[in-house]
Amino acid sequence: MLCRCLLFWILLRRADSFSVTVPSSPVLVVRGATALLPCEFEPNANALVITWQREEDARVVHSFYYERDQLERQSSDYFNRTKLNHKEFAKGNASLSIASFGLKDAGKYLCIVSNSKGSDRGVVHLVYAAFYSEPRLSILLKSTDVTVQYETEGYPRPEVMWLGSGGQNLTDHLEVSSASDGGLFYLKSSYIAQSPAFNVTFTLKNPAVHQKLQRHVNVSYDGNMSSRTSVVVLSVLCFFLLCSTGLLLWLYCRDRRK
Ligand SMILES: *[C@@H]1O[C@H](CO)[C@@H](O)[C@H](O)[C@H]1NC(C)=O
Ligand SMILES: *[C@@H]1O[C@H](CO)[C@@H](O)[C@H](O)[C@H]1NC(C)=O
Ligand SMILES: *[C@@H]1O[C@H](CO)[C@@H](O)[C@H](O)[C@H]1NC(C)=O
Ligand SMILES: *[C@@H]1O[C@H](CO)[C@@H](O)[C@H](O)[C@H]1NC(C)=O
Ligand SMILES: *[C@@H]1O[C@H](CO)[C@@H](O)[C@H](O)[C@H]1NC(C)=O
Numbered sequence: 001m002l003c004r005c006l007l008f009w010i011l012l013r014r015a016d017s018f019s020v021t022v023p024s025s026p027v028l029v030v031r032g033a034t035a036l037l038p039c040e041f042e043p044n045a046n047a048l049v050i051t052w053q054r055e056e057d058a059r060v061v062h063s064f065y066y067e068r069d070q071l072e073r074q075s076s077d078y079f080n081r082t083k084l085n086h087k088e089f090a091k092g093n094a095s096l097s098i099a100s101f102g103l104k105d106a107g108k109y110l111c112i113v114s115n116s117k118g119s120d121r122g123v124v125h126l127v128y129a130a131f132y133s134e135p136r137l138s139i140l141l142k143s144t145d146v147t148v149q150y151e152t153e154g155y156p157r158p159e160v161m162w163l164g165s166g167g168q169n170l171t172d173h174l175e176v177s178s179a180s181d182g183g184l185f186y187l188k189s190s191y192i193a194q195s196p197a198f199n200v201t202f203t204l205k206n207p208a209v210h211q212k213l214q215r216h217v218n219v220s221y222d223g224n225m226s227s228r229t230s231v232v233v234l235s236v237l238c239f240f241l242l243c244s245t246g247l248l249l250w251l252y253c254r255d256r257r258k
Contacts, residue, residue: 020120021040077104106126151187
């Protein structure tokens, strides 16, 4: 009841000269970061009421009146994540911070401020993005071809290209799953080479966060059994053999000591 009266009062006072200032362009917030939603008003007046809510569905994000935070009607989506800096009110700063920013927090927020001078509102638009993680490489060797594949997660959909050694655009295979609950796209991109010797470069761009990744894969083949691939396989095998022999010896010695 009290809130409804306040809201009514806020609406009545809208025509006044009192004004609220918010950024006109969208604010980018990276996954997991603390978002700062700027909102400024003309200070030095009594009866300050600040309400932050989602524009889309009027969910209450944070409110302040009677000189204190009022969180009874706060949406559970924002529980324990929001903060208004009371010390800043005297300067006319009603900026809100939201911790652990995620995909579901992207959208429009209303900053409604009223005091004895008047009332006004502004809309702050928050945009979500996530850096793509270090791409994981896998190589599949077949008798007919070689598949090079990278997997990574981020947001939003990136621009992916595979380039040949001369910088030419190669045809690739790209799969991007829909965003998970964690707010990340899962991306899998592969290039199939018809020859066992090739140089390719995987490039990924996430323009939202100015991220550019470039990874080279150089595969060579000298045509006989002592090829580099076999040498690598053999070295890995030898390494494991040595390790397991060492482990067995160690276990044996330890048991003998007991
Ligand atoms: C609120 O968040 C703080 C740290 O951000 C945490 O220590 C505290 O346990 C949380 N409280 C509840 C009730 O979740
Ligand atoms: C408003 O307050 C926030 C802290 O709540 C601070 O980070 C920000 O710099 C302040 N803005 C201005 C314009 O002073
Ligand atoms: C891999 O190939 C690229 C050309 O595609 C070349 O610029 C780069 O130096 C090569 N890297 C190695 C380690 O040979
Ligand atoms: C590269 O080739 C793909 C199709 O193979 C095409 O969709 C893409 O637009 C090309 N990119 C550039 C920068 O030419
Ligand atoms: C790959 O790059 C290396 C180093 O730049 C070069 O020596 C080799 O010839 C290239 N191989 C192919 C198949 O282009």
